Amino acid sequence: SSTSTTSTSNDISSSTSTTSTSNDISSSTSTTSTSNDISSSTSTSSTTSSDDGSSTSTSTTTTTGSGLVLAGEVKSFSVAAETNGYGFYYSIDEEFNREQVDRIVLNIIYADDTTEELDITNSFGFESTPEKTFTRNNTTFKYNAALTYDGEEITDVTGKTILARGDILKDEGGYNVSVEAYIGLKGDINLDNYANAVDATQALAYYAVLSAGNGTPEDTQLSLTNTTLVTDPDSVYDHFAAFLGDVNQNTHVVENNWRGLKPARQLDSVDATNISMYYARVSSPDNTLGDKEIWAEVLEQ
Numbered sequence: 001s002s003t004s005t006t007s008t009s010n011d012i013s014s015s016t017s018t019t020s021t022s023n024d025i026s027s028s029t030s031t032t033s034t035s036n037d038i039s040s041s042t043s044t045s046s047t048t049s050s051d052d053g054s055s056t057s058t059s060t061t062t063t064t065g066s067g068l069v070l071a072g073e074v075k076s077f078s079v080a081a082e083t084n085g086y087g088f089y090y091s092i093d094e095e096f097n098r099e100q101v102d103r104i105v106l107n108i109i110y111a112d113d114t115t116e117e118l119d120i121t122n123s124f125g126f127e128s129t130p131e132k133t134f135t136r137n138n139t140t141f142k143y144n145a146a147l148t149y150d151g152e153e154i155t156d157v158t159g160k161t162i163l164a165r166g167d168i169l170k171d172e173g174g175y176n177v178s179v180e181a182y183i184g185l186k187g188d189i190n191l192d193n194y195a196n197a198v199d200a201t202q203a204l205a206y207y208a209v210l211s212a213g214n215g216t217p218e219d220t221q222l223s224l225t226n227t228t229l230v231t232d233p234d235s236v237y238d239h240f241a242a243f244l245g246d247v248n249q250n251t252h253v254v255e256n257n258w259r260g261l262k263p264a265r266q267l268d269s270v271d272a273t274n275i276s277m278y279y280a281r282v283s284s285p286d287n288t289l290g291d292k293e294i295w296a297e298v299l300e301q
Contacts, residue, residue, distance in 0.1 A: 067153035070108065070116070074156040078107040079120075079169045079177050081147065086180040086236070087258045088243040089130035092292040093183075096126045096145050097258045100179040104147070106154070106163065120163075123151025127168055127176075131292075134183045136193045140229070141240065144178035182240045186295055187275040189245040191226040191237060196279045198225070203245050203272040217242075217263040233262075242267060247274045248299060274298050 082102040089096065106118040127146040134143075147169045154162040169177040187195030189202045206222045209215045223230040223241035230237045242262040246254065252266035277298045281287055287294075 067155060068118075068151075070154065070156045070162065071110070072114075072156065073111040073158050074108055074160065074162055075111045075113075076109045077162055078172060080105045080107060081169070081177050083179050085259065086182060088240055088260075089181055089183045089258065090186045090244070091131060091134035091183055092186060092290075092295065093130040095129055096179070096181060098124075099256070099258075100145075100181075101147065104169070104177075108162075118154075120149065120151060123149060124169070125150035130181065130183045133181070139193070141182045141184050141191065141237075143181045143183055144176065145181045146176035146178045182236075182243075184240065184244045186244060186291065187247055187278055189241045189275075190223055191229055191241055191244075195244075195275055195282075197276060199245065200272040200275040200279070203267050203275065204269060207268045207272070217265070222262065222267065238262060245271055245275070247271050247278075247295070277301065 081104045084100050084102050087097055087100050101121070101124065103119070104121045104124055106120050108116045108118065110116070125148045127148050130145075133145065149163045149167045149169060150165060151163075153164045156162060171177050184191065185193060185195050187199050189199040192198075202222065202224055205224070206220060209220050210217070217233075219233050221230065221233040221238055222245065223238050226237075229235070230241065232238070239261045242265050243257070243260065245267050246257075246260075246265045248270050249257070254260040254264050278294055281289070281294050281298070282291070289297075
């Protein structure tokens with residue numbers, strides 16, 4: 001599991017002063033903070049004391065019928081996300097996997113420079129879907145799937161909206177908080193944005209090597225022609241090619257298919273046949289179906 005931390009600073013006050021804060025949500029260095037899970041909490045208060053015993057921060061968040069109201073006036077806020085590595089998706093998939101996100105925290109700096117953390121892990125969504133995100137013009141197959149806020153509206157005590165449902169979460173530089181996704185056409189083993197006879201042939205060649213005992217998934221390269229992307233058998237792109245080529249999981253289901261690597265997969269003559277059948281149907285001048293419908297028919301055979 002890889003971890004990435006992003007933060008956003010959205011200055012909503014008119015002050016020109018600068019306030020710095022650490023946004024490492026695994027080990028925050030902020031001296032005043034409180035972490036509240038807004039998915040289940042209706043009212044939370046916290047006081048943090050300094051070494052000399054004096055109170056340095058007191059904050060209370062209250063959930064109302066119209067959303068969550070923060071304790072004070074917010075000067076700026078940030079979002080930090082811990083993600084669970086990249087994910088693999090077909091261009092016909094209708095959603096990204098929520099398991100790509102481990103934790104999301106909203107970091108708040110109030111006008112009096114006290115801070116608060118709100119856990120919004122259970123209140124996020126995705127701006128789009130793999131199906132709507134994919135484009136054949138992207139020859140790297142790599143995309144950033146932006147995260148959105150999907151909870152009740154959060155306002156500060158003055159009525160300013162901090163987060164509303166549907167807002168894209170932003171990082172410190174104003175960029176979208178996102179997860180890394182690889183999206184491609186089902187069956188496209190050689191990674192040229194087409195699924196055809198070449199892909200079926202490469203599936204058969206890979207299967208032949210492994211069946212003869214002349215190699216293992218770890219040392220046998222599957223995608224053979226796109227050497228710009230696939231540099232060795234353990235390349236992320238060869239694992240991605242295996243994901244795209246493993247079209248039939250009826251006899252060998254990969255748990256958590258969205259992140260399954262090549263050794264967990266069974267690419268064989270059945271996959272090659274299914275890719276050939278798809279290519280025949282999509283190439284037919286009489287075809288009126290999209291990829292999703294064609295693959296549904298092919299895999300039902």
